Amino acid sequence: MTAKSLISRQDYPAFVALVSMVLWFGNGMVLEGQVPFFRDLGMFFYPMRYSLAESLKAGDIPLWDRRMAMGFPLLANFQSGSFYPPHILLLVLRFFDAIRVLYVFHYLVAATGSYTLCRRWKYRPYLALIGALLFTLGGATVSLTNLLNHFQAAVWLPWLVFFWERSLQSKTWKSFLTFSLVLLCQFLAGSPEIYAMTLALLVLDGLRLRKEEGAIPCHTLFLHLLAANVLVAGLGMAQILPSVELLLHSRARGSVTYAGGVKWSLHPLSFMNLFFLDKEVALDTATGLQPFFSRDIPLIISLYLGVIALPGISLWLWKSSLKEKALLLGALMGSAILALGAYTPVYRFLFRTIFPFSLIRFPEKFVFVTCSLLLFVALRGLFRFFHSDSSIRPPLLILSSIWLLYMVLYLILRTHTAELAQFISAATQTSISSPLSLGKTTAVIASAERQVLLISGIVLLLLLGKKEAVNPALLKTLLVGLTFLDLYSAHRPYQYLLDPKIMEQAPRVLALPDGGRLFYIPSLTHLRPDYFVSSKSSFRDRTAAFFANLFPNTGIVHGFEYMQETDPLERWPYSTFLKAANALPPEKLYRLVGALNVRHLISRQPLTGGGVTLVREFPEYPTWVYRVDHTVPRVFVASKCVVESDPMKAIIRLSSSEFDPVREVIVERPLAIPPAKNSQAEARISLYSHRRVSILATVSGTGVLVLADSFYPGWRAYVDGQEREILRANVFFRGVVLSEGKHLVEFRYEPRAFKVGLMVSIAVLLVVTFCSLAVCLKSLKRSRQPI
Known part of the structure; x- marks a missing residue:
C-alpha cells in the first residue's frame, strides 16, 4: 500500500471511529483522571517511573536512585525505559497525568498500527477496523497493561510488521532506517521478551511474504533483520551495557531455577479463554479477579480474542493452502507448547539444554505469539470469506457448526448445573455449597449465554453479508459495532482503573520519613516482599491498604527509603541476605537489619524478642510498626576491620551480638590499618543526592569511613580531591580508608x-x-x- 492510499478519504471516517472507540474504552483515564492499579504497577512500575520523572525534571541522567534497595542503578534496569522516547511526557506533565497520557498513547499506537497494517494487506476499512479492535482491545494486549514494560513494547508490533514489509519490498535506505528506528523504540520500551517474540513473528511474516510475492531471497530476509538488530544494538548501547553490568551482578548471573522459571505457566484449561470468558473482574474481592475454574490468577489475565475470531479461524482453515496451514499451525503449536511451560516435558528439556531458556521467567508470556498468530489467521479467514466467489454452502456449514457448538455447550451447562458446580468445586478446591462456588456456577452460565447471543449476531451478519441480503454500509457498521461491544464489555474492567489519590494521599502507617530505611516483613521465615495479605474485602480497599502500609517501593513518592529489593534482577548481596536472614531467630534478624541502617520494621504480625520497640498498631490491616532499637547511622567511621571473604558468613557475623556495627566493619581482604585505642571520629553528610554524596569527616586515628549505601561498580571515592579505592563494607556498603585528620570525602557515581x-x-x-x-x-x- 502506498503512502498516499493510507490517507485516502475512505480512511478518514474509519480513523475517527477507531480513535473514538479507543478513547471511549479508556474513558476512565481520559475523562475521570483514573489510572490502572493492578499487581506490580503500584509497587514496581510507578515508583520506578516516578524516580525517572524526578531525574528528568531535575535535568539529571536517571542513573541511580538512592531510595530503592539502599541505592539502585535505575537506568541499568531495562524495565525503567530510561531512553524510551515517549517517556519525555514524564518531563512535561505531572506524574499521573503523564501516566494517563502514556497509556492512552500506547492504545492509540496499537490501534493505528494494526489498522494501517490491515490496510496494507488490502483489507477493506471495516475489516481493518475489526482487526485494530481485536488487537488493541483483545485480552493479550489489555492484560499486559499491568506489566507496563511488556505493554509498551507489545503495541509496536503492528507498526513493526508494516515497516518490515515495506523495507523488504522497497529495499531503500529510508525504509530500512525507519524500520530500524521503530524496532529501537520497541527495544527501549524495556521488554526483551516481547522484543524477541516480535523478531520471531517478523521472520514468519517475511517467510509468508516471500512465499506469496517472491523476489525476496531467504538470505536477504535474514541479513535484513540482522542488520536492523546490529543498528538497534549500536544505537541502544547506552542502555545495553549498563543492563549487562546489572545482570552480571544479579542473582541471574547464575541460571534461574526451573521451579522459579516456570512459576507462571499457562494452564491447559486456559485455552478455552480464547473464545469463552472463564473469569470475571470482581472488585468486591481483595484480589479483584474471580477465575471460574482455578484458584490461581494467571499472569495473562485474559486471552479472549473476541467472538468473531472463531468464525474467522474456521473460515481460514477452509480456504488456506496446505503450506500456509503447515507454517502457521506449526508456529501456533510451538508457541502454545512454550506457553504451557511446566505442563509439558518439552519446556523442561529446553530449559536444561538451551541456555536462553534458563534465563526466561514465566513461559506464559509466549502466549502473546499465539494470540497474535490467531488474530492474523482470523482476519485472513474473514477477508477470504468476503472476497471468495465460492459456493455459500461450505461457509454456511462452518458457521452453522460454530453456532451449534456454542448452543450445545450452553444447553449442556444449563441442564447440568449440578455437575458444573461439582467441577468448579473440585477445580477451585471450595465447598460445592459455598456462595463462591454457587456464584461461579451462575457466572459460567451467564458467560455462555453472552457468547451464544454474540455468536448468533456475528453468524447472522456474516451470512447475510455473504448473500448480499443487507445494506453493505449497515452490515459493516453492525460488524464493527458488535466487535467493539464484545471487547469493551469483556475487557474494560481489566484495566483496574482507580483514582491516583489512593497512592498519593492515602493515610500511611508512618507519616513522614525520619532518615532511616524501612523493612517490610510479610513473615519472619519469608522476608522477600513478594506478596501482600490484607483483611480488606474489596480490591480498592486492599489497594489503599497496600499503599498505606508503605509496601516497597511505594513510599518513595513521599521520601521513604527501603532496604529490600523488588527487582527481578536482584543483586547477589541481597539474595545472600535473604538466604541467611530467613533462617535467623528474631533477635539476630533485628540486629542484622539494624546494622544495615533499617530504622523501622513494618510487620504483618506481632514481633517477638528483644531489639525492637512497638511504635504503633493498626488492627484494621492488620499491621504492626516497630522501631529497631540499635540502628547504625547512614555514615560512620569504624576503627576496627574484620576480614571475611565469604558473604554468607559475613552476614551471619553482622547479626551476632559480639559484633559492634558502629566500631567494626567487615571487609573482604586484610587492610594495613594499625589498631587504634580510644579512637574518636565524627562524620556527617553535607550533600546527599542520587549520584553524589559529600561527607565531612574528622578522625583521630586511621579508620574506615562507611557509607550505608549500596556498593556497586561505577561509584568512585575522592578524599580531599584524590581518588581512593572503594571497599566493599559489610557486604552491602561502600567504604574508604581515612587517615588521621579532617577530610572531605566525595562519592560520585560515574559508571564506565x-x-x-x-x-x-x-x-x-x-x-x-x-x-x-x-x-x-x-x-x-x-x-x-x-x-
Whole structure:
C-alpha cells in the first residue's frame, strides 16, 4: 500500500471511529483522571517511573536512585525505559497525568498500527477496523497493561510488521532506517521478551511474504533483520551495557531455577479463554479477579480474542493452502507448547539444554505469539470469506457448526448445573455449597449465554453479508459495532482503573520519613516482599491498604527509603541476605537489619524478642510498626576491620551480638590499618543526592569511613580531591580508608559502562546521520539531472 492510499478519504471516517472507540474504552483515564492499579504497577512500575520523572525534571541522567534497595542503578534496569522516547511526557506533565497520557498513547499506537497494517494487506476499512479492535482491545494486549514494560513494547508490533514489509519490498535506505528506528523504540520500551517474540513473528511474516510475492531471497530476509538488530544494538548501547553490568551482578548471573522459571505457566484449561470468558473482574474481592475454574490468577489475565475470531479461524482453515496451514499451525503449536511451560516435558528439556531458556521467567508470556498468530489467521479467514466467489454452502456449514457448538455447550451447562458446580468445586478446591462456588456456577452460565447471543449476531451478519441480503454500509457498521461491544464489555474492567489519590494521599502507617530505611516483613521465615495479605474485602480497599502500609517501593513518592529489593534482577548481596536472614531467630534478624541502617520494621504480625520497640498498631490491616532499637547511622567511621571473604558468613557475623556495627566493619581482604585505642571520629553528610554524596569527616586515628549505601561498580571515592579505592563494607556498603585528620570525602557515581555505551551510541548515531545525508544528497542530485 502506498503512502498516499493510507490517507485516502475512505480512511478518514474509519480513523475517527477507531480513535473514538479507543478513547471511549479508556474513558476512565481520559475523562475521570483514573489510572490502572493492578499487581506490580503500584509497587514496581510507578515508583520506578516516578524516580525517572524526578531525574528528568531535575535535568539529571536517571542513573541511580538512592531510595530503592539502599541505592539502585535505575537506568541499568531495562524495565525503567530510561531512553524510551515517549517517556519525555514524564518531563512535561505531572506524574499521573503523564501516566494517563502514556497509556492512552500506547492504545492509540496499537490501534493505528494494526489498522494501517490491515490496510496494507488490502483489507477493506471495516475489516481493518475489526482487526485494530481485536488487537488493541483483545485480552493479550489489555492484560499486559499491568506489566507496563511488556505493554509498551507489545503495541509496536503492528507498526513493526508494516515497516518490515515495506523495507523488504522497497529495499531503500529510508525504509530500512525507519524500520530500524521503530524496532529501537520497541527495544527501549524495556521488554526483551516481547522484543524477541516480535523478531520471531517478523521472520514468519517475511517467510509468508516471500512465499506469496517472491523476489525476496531467504538470505536477504535474514541479513535484513540482522542488520536492523546490529543498528538497534549500536544505537541502544547506552542502555545495553549498563543492563549487562546489572545482570552480571544479579542473582541471574547464575541460571534461574526451573521451579522459579516456570512459576507462571499457562494452564491447559486456559485455552478455552480464547473464545469463552472463564473469569470475571470482581472488585468486591481483595484480589479483584474471580477465575471460574482455578484458584490461581494467571499472569495473562485474559486471552479472549473476541467472538468473531472463531468464525474467522474456521473460515481460514477452509480456504488456506496446505503450506500456509503447515507454517502457521506449526508456529501456533510451538508457541502454545512454550506457553504451557511446566505442563509439558518439552519446556523442561529446553530449559536444561538451551541456555536462553534458563534465563526466561514465566513461559506464559509466549502466549502473546499465539494470540497474535490467531488474530492474523482470523482476519485472513474473514477477508477470504468476503472476497471468495465460492459456493455459500461450505461457509454456511462452518458457521452453522460454530453456532451449534456454542448452543450445545450452553444447553449442556444449563441442564447440568449440578455437575458444573461439582467441577468448579473440585477445580477451585471450595465447598460445592459455598456462595463462591454457587456464584461461579451462575457466572459460567451467564458467560455462555453472552457468547451464544454474540455468536448468533456475528453468524447472522456474516451470512447475510455473504448473500448480499443487507445494506453493505449497515452490515459493516453492525460488524464493527458488535466487535467493539464484545471487547469493551469483556475487557474494560481489566484495566483496574482507580483514582491516583489512593497512592498519593492515602493515610500511611508512618507519616513522614525520619532518615532511616524501612523493612517490610510479610513473615519472619519469608522476608522477600513478594506478596501482600490484607483483611480488606474489596480490591480498592486492599489497594489503599497496600499503599498505606508503605509496601516497597511505594513510599518513595513521599521520601521513604527501603532496604529490600523488588527487582527481578536482584543483586547477589541481597539474595545472600535473604538466604541467611530467613533462617535467623528474631533477635539476630533485628540486629542484622539494624546494622544495615533499617530504622523501622513494618510487620504483618506481632514481633517477638528483644531489639525492637512497638511504635504503633493498626488492627484494621492488620499491621504492626516497630522501631529497631540499635540502628547504625547512614555514615560512620569504624576503627576496627574484620576480614571475611565469604558473604554468607559475613552476614551471619553482622547479626551476632559480639559484633559492634558502629566500631567494626567487615571487609573482604586484610587492610594495613594499625589498631587504634580510644579512637574518636565524627562524620556527617553535607550533600546527599542520587549520584553524589559529600561527607565531612574528622578522625583521630586511621579508620574506615562507611557509607550505608549500596556498593556497586561505577561509584568512585575522592578524599580531599584524590581518588581512593572503594571497599566493599559489610557486604552491602561502600567504604574508604581515612587517615588521621579532617577530610572531605566525595562519592560520585560515574559508571564506565554507561560512558562507553553512550560513546558507542553517539558514534553510531553520527554514522547513521552521515549515511542518511549522503543518501539524501545523492537522491537530490539524481532528481536534478535532465531526463
